[in-house]
Amino acid sequence: MTTGMERLAAAVKGARSDRIPVFCNLFDQGARELGISSIEEYYSKGENVAEAQLAMQKKYGYDNLWNLFFVGKEAELFGCRKIIFANDGSPNVGEFVIKGYDDIHKLEAPVELESHPQFAECIKCMEILVRENKGEQPIIAYVTASMTLPVILMGMDNWLELLLAGPAEVRDELIAKCCEYVRAHIAYQIKAGADCIVYANPFASTSILPMSMVEELSFPWMEKDIAGFDRGSMVFYCGGAAFNNVIEKVIERLGLLNFYLSPMADIAEGRRIVDGRGLVCGAFDDMKLLHWGREEIRREVKRIIDAGMPGNRFAFGVQGMPLGIPEDNIHYMLEAAFEFGRQDG
Amino acid sequence: MQDISELQKSYFHALCELDEKKTSSLIEGALAGGVKPDELLIKVVIPSIDQMNEELIMGQEINLAQHYLSAKISESIAMKLLDQVQTAGECPGCVVIGTAVGDFHGLGKKIVIACLRAHMFKVIDAGTHVSPEAFVDLAIENNAQVIGISSMMAHTATGPNGALGVRKILRERELEGKIKIMVGGAPFRFDHGLYEHVNADGWGENGLEAVATAKRLIKEVEG
Numbered sequence: 404m405t406t407g408m409e410r411l412a413a414a415v416k417g418a419r420s421d422r423i424p425v426f427c428n429l430f431d432q433g434a435r436e437l438g439i440s441s442i443e444e445y446y447s448k449g450e451n452v453a454e455a456q457l458a459m460q461k462k463y464g465y466d467n468l469w470n471l472f473f474v475g476k477e478a479e480l481f482g483c484r485k486i487i488f489a490n491d492g493s494p495n496v497g498e499f500v501i502k503g504y505d506d507i508h509k510l511e512a513p514v515e516l517e518s519h520p521q522f523a524e525c526i527k528c529m530e531i532l533v534r535e536n537k538g539e540q541p542i543i544a545y546v547t548a549s550m551t552l553p554v555i556l557m558g559m560d561n562w563l564e565l566l567l568a569g570p571a572e573v574r575d576e577l578i579a580k581c582c583e584y585v586r587a588h589i590a591y592q593i594k595a596g597a598d599c600i601v602y603a604n605p606f607a608s609t610s611i612l613p614m615s616m617v618e619e620l621s622f623p624w625m626e627k628d629i630a631g632f633d634r635g636s637m638v639f640y641c642g643g644a645a646f647n648n649v650i651e652k653v654i655e656r657l658g659l660l661n662f663y664l665s666p667m668a669d670i671a672e673g674r675r676i677v678d679g680r681g682l683v684c685g686a687f688d689d690m691k692l693l694h695w696g697r698e699e700i701r702r703e704v705k706r707i708i709d710a711g712m713p714g715n716r717f718a719f720g721v722q723g724m725p726l727g728i729p730e731d732n733i734h735y736m737l738e739a740a741f742e743f744g745r746q747d748g
Numbered sequence: 749m750q751d752i753s754e755l756q757k758s759y760f761h762a763l764c765e766l767d768e769k770k771t772s773s774l775i776e777g778a779l780a781g782g783v784k785p786d787e788l789l790i791k792v793v794i795p796s797i798d799q800m801n802e803e804l805i806m807g808q809e810i811n812l813a814q815h816y817l818s819a820k821i822s823e824s825i826a827m828k829l830l831d832q833v834q835t836a837g838e839c840p841g842c843v844v845i846g847t848a849v850g851d852f853h854g855l856g857k858k859i860v861i862a863c864l865r866a867h868m869f870k871v872i873d874a875g876t877h878v879s880p881e882a883f884v885d886l887a888i889e890n891n892a893q894v895i896g897i898s899s900m901m902a903h904t905a906t907g908p909n910g911a912l913g914v915r916k917i918l919r920e921r922e923l924e925g926k927i928k929i930m931v932g933g934a935p936f937r938f939d940h941g942l943y944e945h946v947n948a949d950g951w952g953e954n955g956l957e958a959v960a961t962a963k964r965l966i967k968e969v970e971g
């Protein structure tokens with residue numbers, strides 16, 4: 404049996420395997436998998452998350468494991484104590500630790516992650532994943548970039564205002580603190596055994612900021628975030644926002660070669676720009692899985708794979724799958740991706 | 749006196765540059781020169797924000813930052829001008845807007861509010877994490893024709909406490925002819941048919957389309 408790790412290794416090299424890697428990002432679904440009715444309870448234990456990640460990978464047969472609880476977890480590391488849990492979807496930051504500029508001066512970057520109480524369950528989860536997985540599936544970690552972290556610390560509106568119209572020194576002080584944490588986070592994930600790091604930065608997309616700011620502000624901070632780390636295992640992602648027009652600059656300035664495209668992106672264009680230098684992952688717009696039927700799902704999977712596969716170095720993926728997606732639809736999508744993504748025929 | 753279409757051009761340019769000082773000084777200059785506030789609203793402020801809308805839809809390099817700041821600038825200028833307008837009755841209607849229960853993403857809503865206000869709507873900001881009951885109560889209290897619900901996540905958009913919950917109450921209280929539901933936020937932008945699945949009457953891709961949808965729904969209520 405070919406493992407996810409083997410498929411990924413082949414794809415990265417531009418070699419063929421039995422099929423292309425297929426990534427499926429299930430998070431909150433883990434509670435259902437373990438029969439735990441409360442999502443809050445589910446996320447309270449690293450064991451739960453690890454067990455569910457392993458079980459869901461086995462059940463569906465896709466090629467990855469996640470060491471990610473939910474994005475708001477990173478706000479907890481910075482002191483947020485109010486996460487709003489729902490039982491039908493993702494947890495949401497319910498309180499911002501930064502309420503004024505003063506809080507920015509007082510903010511301390513959580514850099515001692517291994518002794519941080521709010522990180523203990525993530526560590527536990529990672530240890531179990533590494534131990535049980537035995538190198539078969541790529542373990543993926545999610546790292547929010549320093550330009551984006553302020554959103555969950557102060558809210559998107561306040562961050563945009565500080566970014567666009569506030570005092571530059573306060574803005575830079577905040578990003579610098581976030582950057583310190585990001586570097587500690589990446590270092591931990593690599594050391595703990597992550598095979599792949601998804602580096603997520605919606606603020607590198609020109610659908611959020613003008614190109615001039617992306618180039619003059621986002622890029623220098625991204626350079627600092629990842630300086631000195633191995634780029635081979637990193638994947639560039641903009642949280643679902645489109646970014647084909649910055650791919651060339653990412654390769655040039657950051658040396659990142661692997662890209663997880665937006666579901667809104669033109670996949671063939673993304674492939675042309677990357678031009679075989681790294682891996683491209685085309686993403687299915689998983690919001691459609693909420694109510695599409697089998698035929699529509701198969702057609703869309705085929706479209707993505709047709710656009711991405713020529714020349715290989717391509718993987719199939721999704722976004723953060725909403726919990727409301729019926730299990731059947733997950734199966735339909737994966738079954739189509741396994742079928743259309745075959746390389747040994 | 750300055751030609752009003754020339755003024756609109758310079759104002760639009762300043763708005764694209766997000767130059768708040770310049771937009772204000774252009775408007776103040778025109779007021780001082782004797783141009784009426786309602787004329788400025790109708791011929792300068794609103795067409796300029798609409799022009800940005802068109803460029804946004806055509807996919808030209810207009811990004812969230814510009815959309816947000818330009819909407820805010822337009823809102824604050826429109827509010828100032830509205831204060832000076834003598835004749836009432838220009839207001840297209842009233843919209844109650846907030847984010848669904850469990851959703852703390854307030855930026856989309858802020859942009860929509862700014863755009864509606866720049867178009868002279870009366871807007872009641874219900875805040876974030878708003879229950880279906882609170883939406884309906886506020887709408888009744890303020891004689892609003894439209895309830896706007898913003899959500900960033902799939903479960904708050906499609907769950908029972910979002911538009912579906914508001915619909916249920918409107919039906920129970922036989923208010924469906926008087927109050928319409930419009931929705932927006934990331935899930936609806938990814939899936940343009942989603943609004944029908946949550947029993948909404950309309951949706952908007954961005955703040956300025958929200959204005960068009962609100963106008964249409966208000967016509968339906970009145971017509």
Ligand code: B12
Nearest residue numbers: 474495496643722723856896898902932933934952954958
């Ligand atoms: C930036 C971003 C983030 C940032 C900041 C989010 C924020 N705003 O606070 C970060 C990285 C923190 C983030 C985190 C998460 N995100 Co996010 N994120 C995005 C991204 C790239 C853009 C969202 C955004 O802020 N847009 C800007 C705002 C202003 O746009 P908007 O809200 O849509 O509003 C506009 C229109 O929709 C409309 N509108 C809005 N409201 C209304 C109302 C009415 C009545 C009308 C008519 C119109 C209207 O007008 C507005 C102006 O144009 C999207 C993907 C995408 N391309 O959209 C994912 C996305 C929204 N995120 C998503 C998710 C799941 C999350 C998380 C829950 C992930 C997790 N498991 O933890 C977390 C939540 C974190 C938290 N707060 O606790 C999903 C949501 C769908 C889903 N699967 O449920 C998306 C779609 C990505 C995806 N497909 O997976 N995210």
